[in-house]
Amino acid sequence: MLLRRLNAIMIYLYTSIPIFVSSKYYLPCPPIYSSILNTYDDDKYDIACKYETHVRLIYYRTIHIFIQLLSASRIQLSCLKWYLDYLTMTNNRRKQTTNETNDSFYSIKVLLKSLRFHKLPNIPDRILVYFRDFCIILFLLDTRDRLSLALRTYIRNKTEQKNLSDQISWKIISYATILTSFRCLISDEMELLRVVLNIFFDFPPSEQLMRALATLIIARQHHDNNADDNAEVKFIVDKLKAKWAQINPTFIQLYEGFLESIILQDVQGDIVQHYMDDM
Numbered sequence: 001m002l003l004r005r006l007n008a009i010m011i012y013l014y015t016s017i018p019i020f021v022s023s024k025y026y027l028p029c030p031p032i033y034s035s036i037l038n039t040y041d042d043d044k045y046d047i048a049c050k051y052e053t054h055v056r057l058i059y060y061r062t063i064h065i066f067i068q069l070l071s072a073s074r075i076q077l078s079c080l081k082w083y084l085d086y087l088t089m090t091n092n093r094r095k096q097t098t099n100e101t102n103d104s105f106y107s108i109k110v111l112l113k114s115l116r117f118h119k120l121p122n123i124p125d126r127i128l129v130y131f132r133d134f135c136i137i138l139f140l141l142d143t144r145d146r147l148s149l150a151l152r153t154y155i156r157n158k159t160e161q162k163n164l165s166d167q168i169s170w171k172i173i174s175y176a177t178i179l180t181s182f183r184c185l186i187s188d189e190m191e192l193l194r195v196v197l198n199i200f201f202d203f204p205p206s207e208q209l210m211r212a213l214a215t216l217i218i219a220r221q222h223h224d225n226n227a228d229d230n231a232e233v234k235f236i237v238d239k240l241k242a243k244w245a246q247i248n249p250t251f252i253q254l255y256e257g258f259l260e261s262i263i264l265q266d267v268q269g270d271i272v273q274h275y276m277d278d279m
Contacts, residue, residue, distance in 0.1 A: 017187060021148035190232065210258055
């Protein structure tokens, strides 16, 4: 089926691009599905920039073919309603577990109400799965851009010896954890983990930090791992634990406790939380 082939192209492209956008490629840039493609790279002769531009152009064309197919079949509204319903339910579950009171999904609920007045056809489940995967790839591309931009800000502040913003560091950890949840699609997982794990050294130990590290580690344990990669991750984590043990050994127990209690990474929940934070 054509939708499945288009998704396969998008997934293959994602597995073939670096986890970080080239430092010479201009960010922030328009969304990859936008008709305004970013051509303002700092060095148009840089191979990494040219490759990034080329891949984004392929993505742009593939995305628009996918959308046009949905539009021509008159099922785009049904797919949209189904996915928004799914995100809303996920958001409601997260609010129940975290006791959140801020209704950041109000605009989505209004949109859902308007869609209920339309006569929407029933469509096969496999089409909904293709649409879900399509949305996930768009989300991962956006997260990759946000991670790269946040990391550039972090490096610039460190190089210029400015006061590091905890907000920037937490953004990097959050984006990296989301991408690690989709580690089967990442071209170089260890490059991502080296960067984010070293950022943990900037923070004093706290309950929030222990939970964040445990969540990151658990996120990558649902697939077979390379032994060398596991050894490197364990080495960095052991250094972190040794540093924290000198401050307060109870933080190590707290981290170990989170490792046992965090059973499964809620990937869809992280997608919802990611967009809630920007509203």
